[in-house]
Amino acid sequence: xTTLYHEELANREGIRLVDSIENAQFELYTPEPVTATEASSxxxxxxxxxxxELRTSSLKLPKLTGAIVRTQDGRTVTQSMNRQGVSLDDDxxxxxxxxxxxxxFVVVDAAASIRxxxxxxxxxxxxxxxxxxxxxxxxxxxxxxxxxxxxxEAAMRAxxxxxxxxxxxxxxxSFPTLRGHPPLVERGETFDAPxxxxxxxxxxxxxxxxERSAVYASAPLAYYLGATVVPGAExxxxxxxxxxxxxxxxxxxxxxxxxLRQVFFLDCLTRTExxxxxxxxxxxxxxxxxxxxxxxxxxxxxxxQLAEYLAIPYGDIEPHLPAWNLTTDVRPTAxxxxxxxFVANDLSLVRCPDRLSLTxxxxxxKAVTDFFRRTAPASATAETFVRGASDTGETAETEExxxxxxxxxVEHAWVGEGFPLGASKAxxxxxxxxxxxxxxxxxSIDITVVxxxxxxxxxxxxxxxxxxxxxxxxxxxxxxxxxxxxxxDLFSRPTNFLHxxxxxxxxxxxxxxxxxxxxxxxxxxxxSFLLNACSSxxxxxxxxxxxxxxxxxxxxxxxxxxxxxxxxxxxRLLNCGFTLRSALTIAQREVFTGNRYIVLGDGxxxxxxxxxxxxxxxxxxxxEEGIFEIELEYYPxxxxxxxxxxxxxxxxxxxxxxxxxxxxxxxxxxxELKEFLExxxxxxxxxxxxxxxxxxxxxxxxxxxx
Numbered sequence: 001x002t003t004l005y006h007e008e009l010a011n012r013e014g015i016r017l018v019d020s021i022e023n024a025q026f027e028l029y030t031p032e033p034v035t036a037t038e039a040s041s042x043x044x045x046x047x048x049x050x051x052x053e054l055r056t057s058s059l060k061l062p063k064l065t066g067a068i069v070r071t072q073d074g075r076t077v078t079q080s081m082n083r084q085g086v087s088l089d090d091d092x093x094x095x096x097x098x099x100x101x102x103x104x105f106v107v108v109d110a111a112a113s114i115r116x117x118x119x120x121x122x123x124x125x126x127x128x129x130x131x132x133x134x135x136x137x138x139x140x141x142x143x144x145x146x147x148x149x150x151x152x153e154a155a156m157r158a159x160x161x162x163x164x165x166x167x168x169x170x171x172x173x174s175f176p177t178l179r180g181h182p183p184l185v186e187r188g189e190t191f192d193a194p195x196x197x198x199x200x201x202x203x204x205x206x207x208x209x210x211e212r213s214a215v216y217a218s219a220p221l222a223y224y225l226g227a228t229v230v231p232g233a234e235x236x237x238x239x240x241x242x243x244x245x246x247x248x249x250x251x252x253x254x255x256x257x258x259x260l261r262q263v264f265f266l267d268c269l270t271r272t273e274x275x276x277x278x279x280x281x282x283x284x285x286x287x288x289x290x291x292x293x294x295x296x297x298x299x300x301x302x303x304x305q306l307a308e309y310l311a312i313p314y315g316d317i318e319p320h321l322p323a324w325n326l327t328t329d330v331r332p333t334a335x336x337x338x339x340x341x342f343v344a345n346d347l348s349l350v351r352c353p354d355r356l357s358l359t360x361x362x363x364x365x366k367a368v369t370d371f372f373r374r375t376a377p378a379s380a381t382a383e384t385f386v387r388g389a390s391d392t393g394e395t396a397e398t399e400e401x402x403x404x405x406x407x408x409x410v411e412h413a414w415v416g417e418g419f420p421l422g423a424s425k426a427x428x429x430x431x432x433x434x435x436x437x438x439x440x441x442x443x444s445i446d447i448t449v450v451x452x453x454x455x456x457x458x459x460x461x462x463x464x465x466x467x468x469x470x471x472x473x474x475x476x477x478x479x480x481x482x483x484x485x486x487x488x489d490l491f492s493r494p495t496n497f498l499h500x501x502x503x504x505x506x507x508x509x510x511x512x513x514x515x516x517x518x519x520x521x522x523x524x525x526x527x528s529f530l531l532n533a534c535s536s537x538x539x540x541x542x543x544x545x546x547x548x549x550x551x552x553x554x555x556x557x558x559x560x561x562x563x564x565x566x567x568x569x570x571x572r573l574l575n576c577g578f579t580l581r582s583a584l585t586i587a588q589r590e591v592f593t594g595n596r597y598i599v600l601g602d603g604x605x606x607x608x609x610x611x612x613x614x615x616x617x618x619x620x621x622x623x624e625e626g627i628f629e630i631e632l633e634y635y636p637x638x639x640x641x642x643x644x645x646x647x648x649x650x651x652x653x654x655x656x657x658x659x660x661x662x663x664x665x666x667x668x669x670x671x672e673l674k675e676f677l678e679x680x681x682x683x684x685x686x687x688x689x690x691x692x693x694x695x696x697x698x699x700x701x702x703x704x705x706x
Contacts, residue, residue, distance in 0.1 A: 004050035004102070004135050006036055014060075015052065017102065019137045024101035024609045024639070028133065029060040039132055043107045045074045045094045048134030057128050059106065061121040063611060064649055064679065066098035067114055068276065072107070076277055081647055082654075083116040095123070101609035101639060103136035103177055119679065138639035140165075140181040141435060142341065144197050147188035150334040152210040156229040157193075158185050158337070159219050162344050163226030164197045169302050171271035173224070174264055176641035182223050182341040184432065187334065200226035203303035204239045207232035208252070212332035213352035216340060217253040221260045223344035225306070237310070239303040244310050257349040258314050264347065265321050266297075266309045268643060268658055273298035278645065281655040281663075286320050323661025325636045327407035329353050329423065331416030338428040339415050346604065347642050349409060410635065410661065411581050413603060419537060419555055422595065424581050427544065430601030434549045445608055446495045448526075449478040450487065452502035452510055484516045491518070491543070494525045497607050499571065501563075504533035518542035528580060528605055532567045534558055540600050550580050550601030558596055566591045572692065576682055577610025579603060582635040586617060586683065590690050606637050611680040614640040614659040618693070619685040620673070628673050631664030650676060 006015050014029035015036045039053035067080040072092045080086045081098075090111040097104040110129045115122045125131070143165060148158040165180035172178050183197055204227040208214040214235060222229050227237075235246040237259065246255030269283040273295050286292060290312065297305055328343045330336050332352040343350050400418035407423070414420035415427070479490070487509065490498065503510040508517035509531070518524075519542040529551035531540050540553035552570065554563075566587050573583035581603030588594030616634040623629050636642050636659060644659040650668060657663045668676070677684070677697040684691045 004137055006038075006050075006052050008036075015054070015133075017050075017104075017133070017135050019102050019135070024138075026100050026102060026104065026135075027062055029062065030054070030056040031058055031060075032056065032128075036133075041134060043072075043132045044105050044134045045070060045072055046096070046103075046105065047136060048103070048105060049136045051132055051134040053130065053132050055128050055130050057125055059123045059131065059133075061097065061100075061123075062119070063099070063121065064116060064119060065100065065121045066647065067121070068096040068098065069114075070094045070096070070275075074275060076275065079278070080114040081656075082649060082651075085113065085115045087111075087113045090126075097121075098645075099613040100135075101613075102138060105134045107132040107134065136177070138177065142181045142183045144194040145184040145186055146197065147186050147190070147192040148337060149189060149191060150187060150337075152212050152215050153231055154191050155212065155215045155337050155340075156208070156210070156231065157191055159215060159222045159340060160199055160228045161193055161197050162219060162223035162341060163199050163202070165223070166200055166226055169200050169202055169226055170274065171267035171298065171305075172274055172276075174267040174271055174643040175276075176639075176643050179224075179345075181435070182344045184341055184435075185338050187337060199228060202226040203301070204228070204237070204306065205230060207234065207236045207238060208246075209233065209235060212334075212337075213354075214252050216330050216332055216336065216352050217256050217350040219340040219344045220347050220350060221256050221263075224260060224264065224347065226302075237306075240301075240307040242307050244307075253351050259310070260347065260349070261321055261324055262312070262314055262317055263306060263309055264642070265317070266312075270294050270297045270305070278656045279654070280645075281657045282320065282322065284655065286317075289320065290316070322658045324349060324409045325642055325660055326411045326413060327351065327409040328413045328415060328426065329404045329407075329420075333416065336415055336428070339426070339431075342426075342428065342431040343415075348413070349407075351405070353404060411585055411603070413581070420598065421555075424584070424599035424603040425601075426603060427601055430544050430549050433547070434602055434605065445497075446475045447477070447497045447499070447607075448490055448495050449476070449499045450482060450490065450501065451478070451480050452482060452487075452500070452512070454481075481512050484511045484514050487511055487516045488521060491521055491524050491526050494527075496527050497574070498526045498529045499567070500529065500531045500533065500536075501567065502533050504531065504536040504539055506538075509533070509536075509539055518546070521546050524548050528607065530567065530570060532558075532563050537598070537600070544601040548601065550599060550603055550605050552580060552584055552597055552599055554596050555598060556596045558593065562591055562593050566594060566597065569690065572681075573615075573683060574607040577606055577608055577615045577637065578635060579606050579637055582615070582637075585635075586690070604638055606639075609639060610637065612646075614644060614646050615682075616646075616663075617683045617685055617690075618677075620696075621686075623667065626670045627667055628670065629665050629667050630673070631662050631666070633662050634659045636660050648676075649679060 004019050006017050009016055013033050014027060016025055016027045018025045034054045034056050036052040036054040039051040041048045041051050069077045071077060072094050078086050092109040095106040106123060108129060108131050111126050113124045146158045146161050148154045162182040165182045166173050167178045167180050204225045206218055206222055206227045206229045208218055210231040235252045237244040246252050269286060272278055272280050272283055297308055326346055326348040328348040329351050330339060402418040402420050404414055404420050404423050412423040413426045414423040508515035518539045524543050524547035527549050531553050534557040536553040537555050540551050569587040569590055570583055573586055580599045584597055584599055614634045616632045619631050621629040632648060640659055642660055645656045646659040647656045652666045652668055674697055677693040682693045684693050684696055
C-alpha cells in the first residue's frame with residue numbers, strides 16, 4: 001500500500017501531494033483549474049510510488065528549490081541551482097526536484113523554463129501542456145525478518161543479510177534513498193531467513209573474531225558494503241585479493257568505524273561521476289590534496305573500488321571527513337541483536353561497552369553528584385520552584401546510572417539497561433513500532449499541550465510555537481487542569497505529539513484529583529511526547545513500552561524556569577523539522593541543567609519535515625561594519641540522511657556540500673544576511689545564545705543601512 005495520494009486545494013488552483021506516514025505534504029499551484037488523475041509510473045526514469053497526470057501552462061512550487069534536468073533515458077542535461085533559472089528547448093525531460101519533502105519528479109514533453117521568485121520556483125511551459133508529476137516516499141519498509149540463535153556465528157549470518165536491502169552497489173548507495181531498510185532480526189532457536197533475502201555479490205568479506213561485540217559493531221559496515229561476515233582470528237576486510245586489517249591498536253570497533261567513514265565519504269565524491277554530476281565542495285578539497293582519479297574509480301567493480309579507497313591511509317583522509325551524525329553504544333547482550341538493523345540503517349558508529357568502560361569519572365563532577373538530588377525546599381521561590389509533586393518519591397538514584405564514554409559524533413545513543421548520562425536511550429521495540437505504524441488518511445499534524453499546574457501556565461504558550469509553518473497543517477489543542485480519566489483518554493487517542501507540563505513523582509503524572517500512572521495504561525496511541533516535569537523517565541519509559549515511538553523525559557528534578565526555557569526551545573526546534581534527538585542536543589546547549597533531559601525510544605523521529613530539507617543551525621559572527629561571518633551546522637534526518645546534499649542560497653556559495661556537520665565559513669553583507677534569514681524560520685546562534693531567524697530579521701530591519 002502506498003502512503004502517497006493527492007488532493008485538490010480548497011482555496012486556490014492546484015494540488016497537494018500527501019505522504020501520510022511521513023507527515024509530509026507538498027503543494028503545486030497552477031494558473032488555472034486542473035483535474036489531476038492517477039497515472040502510470042512508466043513515464044519516469046527513476047522509480048516513483050505515485051504519479052498523477054494534469055494539463056497546465058505552469059507549475060509553481062511554494063519554495064526555493066533546485067532541479068536536475070535529465071532526458072527520459074537518464075542523461076543529465078543541466079541543473080538549476082541557487083536561484084539560477086534555465087530555459088529548455090522542445091524535448092522530453094525528466095526533472096528531479098531536489099528539496100521537496102518527498103522524492104519529486106516532473107516529466108514533460110515540451111519546451112520549458114525554470115524561474116525563481118522571492119520564495120517560489122516555477123516551471124513554465126509554452127501553453128497548456130500535459131505534465132506528469134511523480135513522487136516517492138522517503139519511508140522504507142524492511143523486506144523480511146531473519147531469525148537467529150544467540151551464538152555469535154549465527155549473528156554473523158544474520159548480519160551478512162543486512163546488505164540485501166541495498167538498491168545498488170555503485171557509489172550511489174551513499175544516497176539515503178538508494179540504500180533501503182535492512183531486514184529485521186529476531187531471536188529464535190534455529191537460524192531462519194526468507195529465500196528472497198540474498199546478499200549482493202560484492203566480493204567483500206568481513207573476517208571477525210566470533211564475539212558479540214565485534215559482530216554487533218560490524219553491522220553498519222557490513223550492511224553498507226553488502227559484505228559477508230565470517231569468523232576468524234584476526235579482524236580484517238578481504239577484497240580484490242587484498243587484506244585490510246581492522247584492529248587499530250587492538251580496537252576493532254574503532255577500525256570498523258573508521259573504515260565506514262572513509263568508504264562512505266569517498267563514495268560521495270566518486271558518485272559525482274554518475275547520475276548526479278554536481279559540483280561538490282568536498283571533492284575539490286580532496287583533489288587538491290590527493291591525486292584522485294574519480295572517473296576511473298567510478299567504473300571499477302565494488303571490491304576493486306574499495307581496495308583503491310582503502311589504499312589511502314586514514315590519517316591522510318581524516319582531515320577532510322565531514323562530521324558523523326551518530327554513535328550508538330550497544331551492550332553486547334543476546335537480546336540486543338534485534339537492534340542491529342536499526343543501527344545499520346542509521347549508519348551509526350557502534351561501540352559495545354563493558355562495565356569497566358562505564359565507570360563514572362574520578363573524581364565525579366559536582367554537576368553529576370547533584371544530578372539526582374531533590375533540592376526544592378518547602379518555601380521554594382519562582383526561581384527554585386521544581387516540578388516534583390513531593391520529596392518522598394523515587395529518583396534515578398534507585399536505577400542503574402551508566403556513564404558512556406563521550407562520543408565524537410554530533411549525537412549519541414545508548415542501547416541497554418540503565419539510564420545513560422549524555423546520551424539518548426534507544427530500544428529496538430520503539431524503532432520497530434514506527435515501521436509497523438498504520439497508515440492513516442490524515443493531512444494535518446496533531447499536537448496536544450497539557451498544563452496541569454497553575455504555576456506553570458507560562459509554558460502553556462508553547463502551543464503558539466507549534467505550527468508556525470506555511471506549507472503544513474497543524475491541529476493544536478491545549479488542555480488545562482485535567483483529571484486522571486481525561487489525561488488517560490488523551491494518551492489513548494492518536495496524536496503526533498503530546499507536550500505535558502506539570503508535576504511527576506513516583507505516583508505518576510499529577511492531575512486535578514490524584515495521579516495518573518502510565519504503567520497502568522493498557523495502550524498508548526500518542527506517537528511522541530515531552531514530559532516536562534521532574535524525574536519523568538519512568539512515566540516516559542512506560543509510554544514507550546505501551547505504544548509511543550519516543551519522547552523526551554527528565555532524569556531528575558528540574559527548576560521551573562529551566563524547564564520552561566527548554567520546553568519552549570524544544571517546541572520551536574521540533575517545529576523546524578529537527579529530530580527528537582537533535583532538537584534536544586541543541587536545546588541542552590542553551591540550558592545549564594539540560595543534561596537532566598534524555599530521549600527515550602526512537603530519537604530519530606521527526607515531528608514534521610524541514611522547509612529546506614535538512615534542518616540546520618546558522619551561526620553568525622559580526623566582523624567589520626556591515627560584514628558578517630556565517631557557518632551552518634546541519635543535522636541529518638530520516639528523509640535527508642547521511643549522504644544528502646545542501647547548497648545554501650547565498651551568492652558566495654557556488655558548490656554543493658554534504659549535509660552533515662558544519663558548512664562554511666562564509667562572509668556576506670548585511671543585506672544578503674537579512675534576505676537569508678527571511679527564507680524560513682530557523683535557529684540562529686549569535687552572541688553566545690540561540691535566537692530565531694524571523695526575530696533577527698525584524699531586528700536587522702530596524703538597523704541603519706539595512
